[in-house]
Amino acid sequence: MKRTKYFLDERDIPKQWYNIVADLDGTLLPVLHPGTGKPVGPQDLVPIFPMALIEQEVSRDRFIDIPEEVIEAYTLWRPTPLYRARNLEARLKTPARIYYKHEGVSPTGSHKPNTAIAQAYYNKREGIKRLTTETGAGQWGSALSFACNAFDLECKVYMVRVSYEQKPYRRIMMESWGAAVVPSPSTDTTAGRKILEADPETSGSLGIAISEAVNDAATDESTKYSLGSVLNHVLLHQTVIGLEAHKQMDMAGDYPDVVIGCVGGGSNFSGLVFPFLRDKIEGRHVRAVAVEPAACPTLTRGIFTYDFGDAAELTPLIPMFTLGHKFVPATIHAGGLRYHGDSPLLSELVRKGLAEARAYHQNEVFDAALTFARTEGILPAPETAHAIKAVVDEALVAKEEGREKVILFNLSGHGHFDLAAYDAYIQGELADYELPEAEITGALEDLAGLPKVE
Numbered sequence: 362m363k364r365t366k367y368f369l370d371e372r373d374i375p376k377q378w379y380n381i382v383a384d385l386d387g388t389l390l391p392v393l394h395p396g397t398g399k400p401v402g403p404q405d406l407v408p409i410f411p412m413a414l415i416e417q418e419v420s421r422d423r424f425i426d427i428p429e430e431v432i433e434a435y436t437l438w439r440p441t442p443l444y445r446a447r448n449l450e451a452r453l454k455t456p457a458r459i460y461y462k463h464e465g466v467s468p469t470g471s472h473k474p475n476t477a478i479a480q481a482y483y484n485k486r487e488g489i490k491r492l493t494t495e496t497g498a499g500q501w502g503s504a505l506s507f508a509c510n511a512f513d514l515e516c517k518v519y520m521v522r523v524s525y526e527q528k529p530y531r532r533i534m535m536e537s538w539g540a541a542v543v544p545s546p547s548t549d550t551t552a553g554r555k556i557l558e559a560d561p562e563t564s565g566s567l568g569i570a571i572s573e574a575v576n577d578a579a580t581d582e583s584t585k586y587s588l589g590s591v592l593n594h595v596l597l598h599q600t601v602i603g604l605e606a607h608k609q610m611d612m613a614g615d616y617p618d619v620v621i622g623c624v625g626g627g628s629n630f631s632g633l634v635f636p637f638l639r640d641k642i643e644g645r646h647v648r649a650v651a652v653e654p655a656a657c658p659t660l661t662r663g664i665f666t667y668d669f670g671d672a673a674e675l676t677p678l679i680p681m682f683t684l685g686h687k688f689v690p691a692t693i694h695a696g697g698l699r700y701h702g703d704s705p706l707l708s709e710l711v712r713k714g715l716a717e718a719r720a721y722h723q724n725e726v727f728d729a730a731l732t733f734a735r736t737e738g739i740l741p742a743p744e745t746a747h748a749i750k751a752v753v754d755e756a757l758v759a760k761e762e763g764r765e766k767v768i769l770f771n772l773s774g775h776g777h778f779d780l781a782a783y784d785a786y787i788q789g790e791l792a793d794y795e796l797p798e799a800e801i802t803g804a805l806e807d808l809a810g811l812p813k814v815e
Contacts, residue, residue, distance in 0.1 A: 365447060367609040369440035374432055379600040381635045381706065382593065383423035384642050389709060390680040390814065393667060398812055401677045409578050409586040413483040417594040425597065427479075434478045434511060438467040439601065443609035444772075448736035450756070457759040457766040458615060459752060462606045462633055464773050465739065469534070471774030472629045473504030473589055476598035480587045481508035490583040491515035495545065495570030497524055497625070498697040498744065499531025500774055501589030506540035519545035519553075519573040521699070522565035530778045545570040552576040552673040566689045567625075567700040572673030579675070590626025591670065591679075591704045599632025602771060607636050610769065617769035619648040619755055623747040624660065624718070625697045627651075627704030629773035637769075638715055649716040650755075651707065652747040654698050654726075656794040657690040659683060660711055660718035662801060667812045668702055680814060681708040685804030691794040697744040701804075721750050722793040727786040729753045730776070742774040743782055 382389065391400035403415045410418075417425060427435075446459040464472035484492060492514055496502030502518040509516035518540050525532060525544035532542045545565050546553035552572040556563065563569070571588075578586035588595055610616055620637050622630030634649045641647050653660055659682045668683040670676035683702040690699040710716040723743070730746035732753065733739065741749060748770045759766040776783065785791040 363447065365445050367443040367612045369605055369608060371436050371440070373605070373608060374435055374439050375427065375601050375604040376432070377424040377426055378597045379604060379636050379639065380420055380423055380425055380597055381638060383421050384639055385709070389705070392680070392705070393678040393812060395669070395674065395678050405677070409575060411483050411487040411489060411585055413487065414480065414594045417597055418592060428482060431479050431482050434482070435601070438474070440605045441466050441602070443606055443613070444737070445613065446737055449733060452732065452736045453753065453756045453760065455756040455760040456764065457756040457768055459756060460610070460613065460615070460617070460767070460769045461772040462602055462769070464602060464629070464771060465775040469500065469503040469507050470777065471500040471504065471742070472599060472602060472632060472771070473501045474507060475601055475632065476589065476595045476628065477501070477504035477508035477587070478511065479598045481505070481512040481514055484585050484587070485512040485514060489514065489585045491517065491581070492585055492587045493517045493519070493574040493577040494587045494589065495519050495521070495567055495574045496589070497521050497567050497699055498742070499524060499528050499535065499778065500697055500742070502540070502542065503531060503534050504589070505587055506535040506538040509540065510538040516540040517577060518542045519547065519570040521545055521567060521570050522563070527781060528778050545573050547573060549573070550576040552675065556672065563689065566672060568670070568672035568686050568688070571671035572675055575671060575675045576673070590628035590700070591702070593706060595628050596631040596635070596704060596706055599628050600635050602629070602632040603634060603636035606633060606769065615767050617647055617767045619650060619766070619768050621650045621652065621748045621751050621755070621768065621770040623698060623744050623773065624651040624653045624703065624707065625700045625744065627707035629771050631704060631707055633769070633771040634716070638710065641715060649710070650751050651711065651716055651718045652751045653718065653720050654747060655720040655722045656796055657684070657699050657701070658720040658796060659701065659703050661720045662796070663702070664805060665708060665712060666808060666814050668808055670702065678811060679705055681705050682711065684801055685807050687807045688804035691796070698747065719751060721747055724786065724791055724793050726750045727783065727791060739772065740776045740783070741772060742776040743779055745771065745773040746776070748773075
């Protein structure tokens with residue numbers, strides 16, 4: 362019998378997270394204080410993050426120990442299985458060998474609890490009572506709600522309005538774990554009220570929801586802010602994915618020629634890819650492909666510069682690929698990928714040529730998703746379906762060239778709460794959106810007075 366699944370034992374859960382900063386050349390640009398223009402120090406972040414996470418954010422240690430309490434929580438779903446997608450290979454008639462790391466087996470159905478559990482633990486340890494956050498599609502909000510329940514913390518989630526309306530079952534999941542959920546922008550914060558005054562009909566964005574969550578946390582001493590992507594410590598926690606996958610590829614007797622993940626802020630891509638990029642930095646050949654929506658093409662059509670992480674300009678200035686913090690993406694169904702910028706670490710890797718980026722429209726993405734569902738049996742989230750589209754393309758190139766290729770991707774979440782999107786695609790009602798260059802130019806005009814990358 363041909364092997365399909367590769368399992369690790371609970372004893373194989375990584376005991377340390379991998380920090381790729383240690384293996385870069387030390388040229389990472391600093392995060393800047395928006396008021397002074399100088400590099401942000403640890404004390405500048407204390408109002409919104411616990412010190413343990415701030416220390417991880419700036420750490421240059423290659424490996425950082427995972428607390429026993431976090432590992433114990435991970436055992437509910439980790440290690441996650443690695444699958445060989447044999448049915449997909451057969452459908453595509455490709456000589457490529459396709460593997461996927463299945464993060465949808467977590468309690469919330471995505472990779473997000475890997476960092477949510479860690480962040481809730483560190484906040485609880487420092488005496489914090491309540492966490493605020495933003496969420497797009499609802500996967501991150503679900504994960505933090507789950508984690509706060511596990512560590513007896515209150516949770517307030519600002520959910521991007523269009524997703525709040527598109528995906529009510531995600532809201533119900535968050536509320537089932539005890540979280541309070543409101544559509545963003547809301548009237549609950551100064552930032553939200555200001556945005557609603559300017560545009561009462563706005564569909565919202567992750568940048569706006571971040572503004573509200575930060576605004577909330579900064580005005581309550583018992584509250585801290587929790588972010589689901591972008592920042593170094595978030596990507597650090599996600600590397601359990603790639604560290605496990607590395608062992609599982611050894612079990613399979615294979616090694617990837619290309620590693621693929623979808624990108625909104627960068628967490629699930631980085632979680633799988635960073636441990637393999639360490640091999641690349643050390644001289645081993647492996648490609649890394651970051652896939653984003655054509656309606657929000659930060660890596661492929663944005664510019665690399667300093668920008669705010671949120672719409673209301675409450676966060677530090679981050680060096681990243683961006684479409685401008687005022688940019689509000691089209692209301693595509695991949696809500697978790699509707700962010701105006703990218704992780705500074707991922708942005709730097711793309712700049713250095715260690716990772717490459719591509720963008721797809723949502724109809725071709727859903728077509729690939731249904732091919733996957735009809736062969737492998739798993740209905741993927743619209744976000745991770747972007748990675749699947751790239752996998753299909755890579756496999757077809759291998760077929761055309763008549764050569765073997767090993768492809769590994771992160772199946773970062775299931776699509777059980779995205780059936781309305783699948784229905785729209787099946788009924789032929791799903792529209793692609795070609796982002797006009799003038800819209801990008803207009804959004805980037807808001808960056809005119811900000812520091813530039815030399």
